Amino acid sequence: MKADEYGAAIERVLRDATEPLTASEITAQVGCSRQRVYTWLQANEARLRRTGKDRAGGALYAWAGTTHTSIPMSDTPTMSVKSFFVDDGEIVIVLVGPDGSTYHARPAT
Numbered sequence: 001m002k003a004d005e006y007g008a009a010i011e012r013v014l015r016d017a018t019e020p021l022t023a024s025e026i027t028a029q030v031g032c033s034r035q036r037v038y039t040w041l042q043a044n045e046a047r048l049r050r051t052g053k054d055r056a057g058g059a060l061y062a063w064a065g066t067t068h069t070s071i072p073m074s075d076t077p078t079m080s081v082k083s084f085f086v087d088d089g090e091i092v093i094v095l096v097g098p099d100g101s102t103y104h105a106r107p108a109t
Helices: 003-016 023-030 034-043
Strands: 048-053 059-063 080-087 090-096 102-105
Touching: 003 023, 003 034, 003 059, 023 034, 023 059
Parallel strands: none
Antiparallel strands: 048 059, 080 090, 090 102
């Protein structure tokens, strides 16, 4: 596999992933160096989302067009962003709690 084909393979792995991946997981699936993965992640950060960290502290990456739930950094449940809307000129974020409850986060007044 040529060096320029690694980028396409990294993109394919991230697009096809059902959960966010760490750089180590991407390296293992693509078969290239971790340095190559980090270089690609840095060059394509506008197309990616950081969704938190795994238990070992590694950053988790997901393709920006996908909706992955965040993975808790510890055993503590987390909330995830479902969507957003504009109400009276203010952005309101719709959050989903660990029990499925929906919350609206509004700017402080």
